[in-house]
Amino acid sequence: MxxxxxxxxxxxxxxxxxxxxxxxxxxxxxxxxxxxxxxxxxxxxxxxxxxxxxxxxxxxxxxxxxxxxxxxxxxxxxxxxxxxxxxxxxxxxxxxxxxxxxxxxxxxxxxxxxxxxxxxxxxxxxxxxxxxxxxxxxxxxxxxxxxxxxxxxxxxxxxxxxxxxxxxxxxxxxxxxxxxxxxxxxxxxxxxxxxxxxxxxxxxxxxxxxxxxxxxxxxxxxxxxxxxVAVDELAGLSRRTMTTPRVRRLLDGLGERDLMIGVDRLDYSKGLEQRFRAFETLLDDYPHRRGHTVLMQIASPSRGDIAEYAELRQRLEGLSGHINGTYADLDWAPIHYLNKTFARGSIVGLYRAARVGLVTPLRDGMNLVAKEFVASQDPDNPGVLVLSELAGAAAELTDAVLVNPYDIDAIADGLNQALAMPLPERRRRHHRMMATLRDRDxxxxxxxxxxxxxxxxx
Incomplete structure (x- = not known):
């Protein structure tokens, strides 16, 4: 050979x-x-x-x-x-x-x-x-x-x-x-x-x-x-990390609230500003979600020497502060924005704990976060993937809730659809996407x- x-x-x-x-x-x-x-x-x-x-x-x-x-x-x-x-x-x-x-x-x-x-x-x-x-x-x-x-x-x-x-x-x-x-x-x-x-x-x-x-x-x-992605490895890792102190603290802090999670490099191609605005629209258009839904956005630092990236970080910090200042209550902050990098084990545990995975790049070759989120879910009670139509993964993960990443209202509606989706439908969608991931690992x-x-x- x-x-x-x-x-x-x-x-x-x-x-x-x-x-x-x-x-x-x-x-x-x-x-x-x-x-x-x-x-x-x-x-x-x-x-x-x-x-x-x-x-x-x-x-x-x-x-x-x-x-x-x-x-x-x-x-x-x-x-x-x-x-x-x-x-x-x-x-x-x-x-x-x-x-x-x-x-x-x-x-x-x-x-x-x-x-x-x-x-x-x-x-x-x-x-x-x-x-x-x-x-x-x-x-x-x-x-x-x-x-x-x-x-x-x-x-x-x-x-x-x-x-x-x-x-x-x-x-x-x-x-x-x-x-x-x-x-x-x-x-x-x-x-x-x-x-x-x-x-x-x-x-x-x-x-x-x-x-x-x-x-x-x-x-x-x-x-x-x-x-x-390595489907079985991710599934096993996510099961194990659900018992780690970091994930347990998160779950204890959430209580009965629904967690939506986004994990991206800090990059203008990831649609993070549109994502934050869509979450604000969700809280505005669907007021029953206030106090019951948390968006955790992890944005790993990237190319900080390029002005575009430094400016994006400032805008996201401003947007998250504005949304929290407008909607937060004494016992609830709607956005947890983390501009840092976490270990892979912690991330897949967060995926498994989340009710919604939010992956809305303006353009992406594939976006493995979308696949990792699906692979990390509990098959008996899976979360729902809300995915940009303009990510390469959308060609394979057709059972995700697909949205136009430039359409703020459509993303907000997709988030509400995901949060309201009944368990049998969540299981059916997850099962079909897992079959695709295993076939093309x-x-x-x-x-x-x-x-x-x-x-x-x-």
Whole structure:
């Protein structure tokens, strides 16, 4: 069996005796362990200047090859082109794009540096799996250095429609770079279609049939591979954490009140402002919910060095304070807004305790919170998922209460529907969604992609 090489912008730090932090890291680690593997990328540290020789550490059968980023490249590659240009455009938010030429130059420079560091580590029959928007040029850079291995790419975020993409400087070059992979994986059929249309219109790629393309002399494939979760692991963890002191304190404090929970990174794509306003509308339009419903919103700090994110945090703090000031009573605060990060075990316990999971991004590639919430529920008394139609997960979790994340009144109505839903209907919806999650769990996602990459034209 060929060795698997995974490349991602950030590589998790292996620690003896500690599991990987998330389901995706676990799935990739399992694949690397089975095949023998190498995980390459940024170690999360900064250096005074460029470092070209990675540090390789072997842990539980996997070689972790990492290197730091120069402070300048962190600013211009990571905060700049990746997260101030690509991220907003791919999430259909052109107003948040902040393009500067030095950002694109740094994006190209870091991908070239990564290729210089990775190429000497490769063996002739390795299979390469590149992850996400930070590394879209990496296949071209490796090809330019003589690498002829099979190389696959998976995009974890949405792919925008062509009329949105064309507003981004350098989009044709990125499309040409993507055509240098052997297999491109997307979260949804809409994302794949958007890429194929963009590649056809912008750079003349020929689409023979859905999933089969040619650009210049190269044939390559595209596929749809919705990321899943470790269903049984989450279900077991959520059962165990219901007895932990933190979750017990929460339940004791709630009493008979209904808990609605949202868990997100602090990001403008997550629709948090609309979510807060929808909760305020719920309290206004359905006054019998006052005093009986609590929204707990956990918003993990993210990219605080970018002005958009700092401003969003201030607006959310203002909104939560306004709602609590307007509606709170002596023994009830309607919103608990927590701008901090919690351990995964605590989070899944909160999911299980919640009557409603609120996942309303304005745009999202998949959104694993939606799937984790469903997997964490008590099947005998499950909560209800209220889910944005514009999240990739909506294509699979059709038994959620689906809402337009821009429609404040529709979200409020969806919340009331979820709170009022009778137990038999909650059980039916949960059962059908769990069947979907088990059929398409994280292991199936990884296996399908690697099987298709092995069969892709090389």
């Amino acid at each position: 060929s060795r698997l090489v995974v490349a991602s912008n950030r590589v998790p730090t292996p620690r003896a005796g500690q599991p990987q932090a998330g389901g995706l890291a676990v799935a990739l680690s399992d694949a690397l362990t089975r095949r023998g593997g190498l995980w390459f990328g940024w170690n999360g540290q900064l250096s005074a200047g460029p470092v070209t020789r990675p540090r390789v550490v072997r842990h539980e059968g996997i070689d972790y090859a990492t290197l730091p980023l120069a402070k300048e490249d962190y600013d211009d590659f990571y905060l700049g082109y990746a997260n101030a240009v690509i991220w907003p455009v791919f999430h259909f938010n052109l107003g948040a794009m902040d393009y500067q030429r030095r950002y694109s130059e740094s994006y190209a420079r870091v991908n070239a540096l990564f290729a210089d560091a990775l190429a000497p580590l490769l063996e002739h029959d390795d299979i390469l799996w590149i992850h996400d928007y930070h590394l879209m040029p990496l296949a071209r850079e490796l090809r330019d250095r003589g690498v002829r291995n099979r190389i696959g790419f998976f995009l974890h975020i949405p792919f925008p429609d062509y009329d949105v993409l064309r507003a981004m400087p350098g989009h044709r070059r990125l499309l040409e770079d993507l055509c240098r992979f052997d297999l491109l994986g997307f979260q949804t059929e809409n994302d794949r279609h958007a890429f194929e249309e963009s590649a056809s219109r912008a750079i003349g790629a020929l689409v023979f049939s859905p999933g089969h393309l040619r650009h210049r002399s190269r044939h390559f494939r595209t596929g749809v591979y919705p990321v899943g 994280i292991g199936a996602w990884e296996q399908r992609f690697l099987d298709d990459l092995g069969a892709a034209p090389g």
